[in-house]
Amino acid sequence: MTDDNEASISKEPAVSHNESGHAVATRHDDHALPERFENPGLPDHVHRQGDNDEAAARRSERQVATLFGLSMLATVLFVVAYAVIGKDDNVTLPILGKVHALHVALGVTLAVSMLGIGLGAIHWAKTLMSDEEVVEERHTLRSNDDARADFVKVMSDGADSAQIKRRPLIKYSLGGALGLFAVPLGLQLVGGLGPFKGDVEDLRTTLWDTEVPVLGADGKPEMKNGKPVTRPRRLMRDPDGTAIRLSDVTLGSVFHVLPEGINDTEHPINQKVKASVILISLQEDRIKNTRERDWGINGVVAYSKICTHVGCSVGLYEQTTHHLLCPCHQSTFDLTEDCKVIFGPAKRPLPQLKIDVDDEGYLYAPHGFDQPVGPSFWERG
Template structure:
């Protein structure tokens, strides 16, 4: 008996076909010796046909035959899910209780923030126990009988498709989740609680609403009952109107900013850019009235994401944000003419005091910086 092979079709123009025992020359230069008895020799090796051994015999697990062992596995799985729930609750407690400034010293790592350690450990334990519980559940209770599905072409007959649905239904039943309510409820609790840290991180870590934190700056607070003078940054020296020549640009902070409780926070909100232009170039009447002799002052905080806007182009009077190229027209109340920013830069109303120094008559009339929930 000879063995037949299926493969790509060959076009052999030779009239002689090899007989049993003869050597057939392959198209790729390989030799195949047909021994005529179910054996083939090729490449110096003797190959013998063998029957398909099929699937190995199913080995029953302890839980398959012993209900007590199955219940014990069920309790173990539920215990792992319960530990996950406890770890998730500890994550929430740590997020609320552990201070952001607390430091702990860990071996091989050294000093690190206690909040990061507590959140990492509790979240890791929560996820690990869910994974271990699922693996133990699959290994001890779910059906592990191997099933072979013969490959078919194109669409299966309707009865086969219905049979597949039935197989999936039976497979779901074989997980025993409907018969093991303890696992079902503990898994639901573990997965349900595991969503809490994700939502807490997503929503809670956004921080509190700004309320009036961006609407009130140091410019709003009078100094000795008077408006604060405009001070050069970083020299911290006052600016006279006579110092501001045509085309000049000053980076400005309010007078007395170094004396407040959190000067860095105050500087972030109160930073101002002072520019001198021809009065005839200013198109907006409000802008002209809030300035003096073509000298105008605007917030440096971009209304897109809060980058410092400090690139002034004298010829076009355009103000450019270096982060995302938002461009503002300083001749028309700093309206946005390009880029992702959606709002104008807030203007600071200025005047000159009796000593000839530039002062702020009032604070910004709208919050500085990017959008937030209370300010679309």
């Protein structure tokens, strides 16, 4: 600290007290300091019920312990669900429809587990921990032995004020809740490391690899040689589900697309995360790659919307540069060069979906993507 600084500090106004006992700033020297206002002081401390009534404090203690106990129960249920519920078990929920029961069970129990710890800690702080207002004077950052000793004393006083020593029920229930809470984290960590254990083939195929039945005039599937007649899936607008004509796709326009018939599948959400597509129209002569041009029509091209980094939705299109941007970690794909990565952490181009136009002018996909969609982590196996 310079002498100037020390001098300026020594010229700070001192504090005296007026007749009512309130602190008032006063001047030290002749420098013209601005007028100071009267320090209103701290408001009177209002005691809570538990401060003076041991029965109320014990009631709060039980409520806090109950919330920590609820967290423990939810954590145990998390582990049970993890072990018992099969990966093919489903439940039907409002809005979401049919979803995996395991995901729902793990999500709900983990949420209750965290909520129990959080609410318990808040209730503890509001009803039992000290709520005395304190004033901490400013001091230099230099630390010495006395300061360290003070710190230890403050921590010890804090523990006393939080009543952690006097309330063993809270101490042990909080320890149990936090200790058990580590279990699901550990399970997720251990389960998420190492080679990919899912079905890699599942990632290689999407709904675009399958066809839909052709319906007759009576609304029933047409049959030929005892088998239903099928055709490739049309490109449908997401979310309203209407088919897209080539003539609808004007230069520069962008469509978010799903395969026809996706809502008739057993798990529409699971299908959507693999089969989402972005359809864009650009000037055909801007496309440098011959195969990319051939897999589109008149400059209209379709690409997987699932980012090859970790699977976010690549939904931002910059028309002047022909760049597709993933909002999660800014991976950028160049639409004029087969969606190759020009920036960001993604390692693979976005897979292209070949499109064609049928007799009625609607766009359809003759077959699925030529490579797996989404992140490349499955390659680790």
